[in-house]
């Protein structure tokens with residue numbers, strides 16, 4: 001059985017669906033979300049790019065210095081300080097490839 005020592009309860013809402021699991025205070029919030037096998041974007045994993053932003057709906061994170069505007073936090077740079085509920089933003093809609101052009105004969109010179 002896979003247990004997390006001194007676990008907190010982490011609720012992660014994605015596209016309106018809440019996922020609940022155990023989370024470790026020893027991991028970053030990003031690592032806890034990944035450990036629950038939930039999709040979340042990340043890039044630098046050092047608090048520099050903002051790709052891992054989530055919205056803190058309930059609970060406290062440590063350090064609170066990572067709290068951004070509108071209750072958002074950088075999950076790669078935050079750790080849980082108790083039970084928490086966060087929302088992962090919707091993934092951007094992938095760009096749609098432009099329709100293929102009909103082949104046009106190239107005029108000869």
Ligand code: FES
Nearest residue numbers: 043045050052076
């Ligand atoms: S992954 Fe870049 S700020 Fe978190």
